[in-house]
Amino acid sequence: MIIIQRYGCQRRLRRRSRLLLTGAVSGGNSMSSTVGDNVGRLRRLRGLTQEQLAEAAGLAVETIQKLEQNKPGSPRMSTLRAIASALAVPTSALVGPAVAGLAAGPGSDDDKIALGLLRRALTPARGLSGMTVGHVSVSPPTVDGLQRSIAEIDRIYHGDDYASALARLPVLIGAARSLVDASSGDQRTTSAGQLAQAYQIAGTTLIQLRSFDLAHHALNLALDVADESGNELVAASVVTTMCWMLLRQGRFDEAEQLAVATADAVEPRFSRADPTRLAVWGWLMLRGSAAAIRDGRADDAGEMLDAASAAAARIGEQLPADVALRMPVTMGAFCAVTVEMKRVEMSVVAGDPVTALALAERVPPGSGRATSDNRNRHQLDRAWANAERGDLVEATRILSGLRAKSPTWLRHQRYAGDIVTTILTRRRRPVSQELAALADLLGAGS
Incomplete structure (x- = not known):
């Protein structure tokens, strides 16, 4: 009887596996859970066209198209392995429920899946004697190529494309790890410093998305590898990000x-x-x-x-x-512009809108080398100071400019929501269309 029950269970599992591959089982999740849906989602997160994915996987583009369109027929396991390798994810990540369960919480489906893939890269399953499973094999890049990839993902992050940054970070981390493992001598210390920077970008992105515990883990990994590199400036740079996280946590x-x-x-x-x-x-x-x-x-x-x-x-x-x-x-x-923006912020934190607006007038024209984050934060400070001084129209204008230019960044700023709530509370006129759009984006006043 036990043998019969076990056999029946195995048969049901095999049947379920076939259904999962063809997309017939949803796993009870509202997110797309077919193999084709997940291939398309992960391809887009990686920034690849169907043609580029087909070329990287060594497949015909028609194969990718047929799969993403969820046309009848089960893909071969060898096909799934080739696609997973080209996307730098485990083959299991192409199965709907596995991907759907990677992440939970607020944000778009793309954010959730990308965050889940990064979590896998930062927290691999471990066993005896330091054994890990789940790492995807990535060919070691060159030192120069890795540095270019680091700069590119940093650029993507500062372009407020957090889903794309999250999606590319596991590949970057895997490539940096493989280069460290394949190197020795001076090249190993250099590549260790680059791996530390990859972890640092991961931590920075996670802080922006308020995934503080995972960010803390990423930054601790960065500090460990930075110590191995012997580069104290790389390590100190990681500390600046750690300090930012501590500030965000109070x-x-x-x-x-x-x-x-x-x-x-x-x-x-x-x-x-x-x-x-x-x-x-x-x-x-x-x-x-x-x-x-x-x-x-x-x-x-x-x-x-x-x-x-x-x-x-x-x-x-x-x-x-x-x-x-x-x-x-x-x-x-x-740069000097960044410092002067922080001087304005200091007055805002001190609750002095008059001084904040006066100092804002002294911020050098242009943005210097300041990051988009710091430029946007400076605009929020100006909006707050204007709202506190009673110029609700100017405060709304500044916030609307941010909504047009950096909506994704703005959506993650509680500070912006507080300012909009202040404007809504103090207004004497009906809510304008632009103020309503801001409140909707930020969930303010509800």
Whole structure:
């Protein structure tokens, strides 16, 4: 009887597997769960056309088209393996319920699936003696090729395309790991520093999406690998991201202590003017200042901002291209404009809209090398100050500009929702169309 029951169970499992491959079983999930749907979704997340995926998998484009259109017929397992390899995911990730279960929580389906794939890359299943399963084999890139990939994903992140950044990060991490494993000597230390930067971008993206626990894990991995590389500036760059995460979590005292201690360890000699060291140190001063002002110590915050300003002035407006390429992720964005934007932010945190607006007038024209995140945050600060001063029309105009330019970034900002709620509360006129659109995007006033 037991044998019969076991056989019947195996038969049902085999039948279910066939149904999953043909898309006949949904797994009870509202997300697309057919193999074809998931191939199409993962292909788009990777930024590939059907032709490019077919070429990478060594298949006819008609095969990809037929699969994505969910036409009758079960794909061969060899076909699925080839597609999975080209997409740098496990073959099991093409099966609907497996992909649907990768992530949960708010956000689009693409965000959820991409976040799940990144979670797999950062937290592989482990067994005895450090054994891991689930890693996808990736051919080692060149050091220069890997650096270009790091810069490209950093660009995608700062273009607010978080789903694409999340989707590409597992491939980047896998490639960086394979290069470290295949290298020795100086190349191994260099590639270890690059792997640390890959983990850092992952942590940065996860912080933006408020996945703080997974971000913390990614940044700890980055620090471990940075130690192996022996590059203290790469490690210190990772610390700046760690401090940002602590700030987002309200852990101000820890953020300041970490920033100051790390800044002391890498303090530059201004007479030698090493741009990379100056930039890393300057960012740490900005993080320390942000923590101090939030902890109610304006004098300490001001001193650290002044120190950062001196570092930015020493670097100058023009950063040689070869220096920018050697810098850790986002360090090249440190500049005088960034510092002055943070000075405005300091007044906002202190609750002084008058000073904030006056300082905003002094922000140098143009954006310098400031990242889109910092430029957008500066616009939120201007919107807040205008709202506090009673100019609700100007505050709404600034926010509408952000909605038109950076809607994805704006949607993830609770600060923006607070400003819109303030405007809605204080308005004396009916809600305008643009204010209603902002409230809808941010879920404000509901």
